[in-house]
Amino acid sequence: MWISDEVRAILSPFPIFFNNLDLTNWLFPKQDKGRGLLEREITMITVPGRPGGIITGKRTPARFISQEVLIACESAEELRKKLEELNEILHTETSEPLQFGDELDRTYFAMYAGAQEGYEIDGFYTATINFLCSDPYKYAEPKKIPFADSAVTMYNNGTVEVEPIITINVASPSTFLSLGDGTEKFNQIGRQIDVSNEEPYNKYTEVFDRLGNNLTGWAIADEIDGGTVQGSFLTDGQGFRANSYGATSTLWRGPALKQSLPSLTQDFRIDAFITVKQEATNQFGRAEVYLLNAAGERIAKLAMKNTGELNSSNIGEINIRGIDDSHNIIQTAGVRPRLWNDFYGVLRLERIGNKFTAYISRIDKGIYNTAWSGTFTDYEGLYLDPLAAIQIHVGQSGANTFISDMAIHRVIVYRVNDPLANQVPNIVEAGDEVVFDHVNKNILINGESRIDLKDFAGRYFTLPKGKNTLYMLPSDIGTAKIEIRERYR
Numbered sequence: 001m002w003i004s005d006e007v008r009a010i011l012s013p014f015p016i017f018f019n020n021l022d023l024t025n026w027l028f029p030k031q032d033k034g035r036g037l038l039e040r041e042i043t044m045i046t047v048p049g050r051p052g053g054i055i056t057g058k059r060t061p062a063r064f065i066s067q068e069v070l071i072a073c074e075s076a077e078e079l080r081k082k083l084e085e086l087n088e089i090l091h092t093e094t095s096e097p098l099q100f101g102d103e104l105d106r107t108y109f110a111m112y113a114g115a116q117e118g119y120e121i122d123g124f125y126t127a128t129i130n131f132l133c134s135d136p137y138k139y140a141e142p143k144k145i146p147f148a149d150s151a152v153t154m155y156n157n158g159t160v161e162v163e164p165i166i167t168i169n170v171a172s173p174s175t176f177l178s179l180g181d182g183t184e185k186f187n188q189i190g191r192q193i194d195v196s197n198e199e200p201y202n203k204y205t206e207v208f209d210r211l212g213n214n215l216t217g218w219a220i221a222d223e224i225d226g227g228t229v230q231g232s233f234l235t236d237g238q239g240f241r242a243n244s245y246g247a248t249s250t251l252w253r254g255p256a257l258k259q260s261l262p263s264l265t266q267d268f269r270i271d272a273f274i275t276v277k278q279e280a281t282n283q284f285g286r287a288e289v290y291l292l293n294a295a296g297e298r299i300a301k302l303a304m305k306n307t308g309e310l311n312s313s314n315i316g317e318i319n320i321r322g323i324d325d326s327h328n329i330i331q332t333a334g335v336r337p338r339l340w341n342d343f344y345g346v347l348r349l350e351r352i353g354n355k356f357t358a359y360i361s362r363i364d365k366g367i368y369n370t371a372w373s374g375t376f377t378d379y380e381g382l383y384l385d386p387l388a389a390i391q392i393h394v395g396q397s398g399a400n401t402f403i404s405d406m407a408i409h410r411v412i413v414y415r416v417n418d419p420l421a422n423q424v425p426n427i428v429e430a431g432d433e434v435v436f437d438h439v440n441k442n443i444l445i446n447g448e449s450r451i452d453l454k455d456f457a458g459r460y461f462t463l464p465k466g467k468n469t470l471y472m473l474p475s476d477i478g479t480a481k482i483e484i485r486e487r488y489r
Contacts (some may be wrong), residue, residue, distance in 0.1 A: 167434070200425070243255070272347050275406060320376070330374045
């Protein structure tokens with residue numbers, strides 16, 4: 001823009017930030033509306049013969065913020081480019097932070113909702129940009145306060161209640177974890193034991209844990225599904241990757257290694273952490289973990305693969321096998337095609353008695369998302385061989401371009417312990433991180449949603465204006481902190 005810094009300062013008395021970008025690099029704000037007094041909706045009913053009415057409800061509707069702007073360019077051609085850039089910035093898929101220079105300590109969350117155009121002449125353009133704040137409140141910066149032992153006292157200085165996020169770093173195992181204010185306001189996972197006749201126990205005992213940082217203890221495997229074992233693995237310190245896939249053939253091929261468990265395991269859970277990230281639709285490949293019995297036969301498989309199916313989608317597959325039969329518990333691309341094409345996450349299979357539970361979830365920044373699960377009960381006893389060994393494999397098919405970012409990062413096997421009648425399972429272990437996220441109505445253990453553990457009577461509570469005190473039980477469970485973001489009308 002050709003306008004001088006002096007004129008710019010007059011035209012732009014304060015900046016506007018949207019999605020953390022300063023919009024005054026593209027435009028000059030003039031006048032805005034919608035940041036003043038909030039609207040209020042009141043509903044009521046009338047009663048015949050009675051004056052007035054009876055108020056039945058009150059709510060704060062969404063907020064609309066309108067901003068008049070001027071864009072000044074040296075030419076019409078430059079203006080067209082500026083408008084292209086601005087359209088790219090404004091058209092977000094979700095509500096994003098919106099800040100104004102006269103209240104930089106407050107943040108609105110807004111989505112661009114269109115514009116009313118003014119005039120355009122000789123590189124000058126005016127419009128009124130509209131933002132929709134589906135959440136009508138504005139927010140202060142997040143505030144984090146540590147618990148002192150098992151309690152925390154904090155002040156909500158906003159003008160309305162807030163939803164807290166409480167993070168607990170567990171120091172000792174427990175059958176329950178509870179947070180509350182000492183009255184009816186509480187949230188909880190698990191349950192407390194009756195110390196007179198119950199005792200805690202560990203549901204899982206780790207029997208096998210192999211990181212992808214070294215190849216010690218692994219032997220070359222004999223077979224893979226639909227192809228031949230070829231090539232070799234390498235480790236980049238973070239995962240097992242193919243060093244080579246061997247000679248080109250029409251079948252699947254690639255390296256495969258196996259390693260025995262310390263002992264046969266009947267009831268088990270296996271977690272396999274895998275990457276399969278497709279960079280182009282003509283790339284194909286698979287990363288697989290096989291479960292073997294004492295005879296070296298494959299009794300189950302966990303796989304993430306891309307064969308071109310479903311618009312070249314990554315397909316997550318977990319199946320179990322018997323002598324003459326197999327069953328897919330999961331075989332899906334997720335809730336939509338190509339959802340998992342940038343997959344890093346976990347594939348899990350658990351067997352307790354004759355019941356199988358399968359689970360696949362992508363992991364993004366430590367948080368489990370886009371999960372899929374399935375169950376199967378083996379009433380005929382076809383798939384109940386004890387687990388004896390683990391086999392890993394990455395492969396490519398024919399002369400197709402292979403997916404370069406494929407790795408098996410870690411494989412963990414747990415024995416599922418059989419409890420006595422008076423035993424209650426621990427739901428957290430030392431080293432776990434538990435998050436009670438009252439903003440998103442979720443409870444996470446190590447990034448994985450565990451609302452299945454939530455106490456039925458527990459609630460995702462809010463903290464009113466003013467002083468609040470919360471207590472944590474067990475009192476020696478570990479260290480904790482609370483995070484709030486005060487909000488204002």
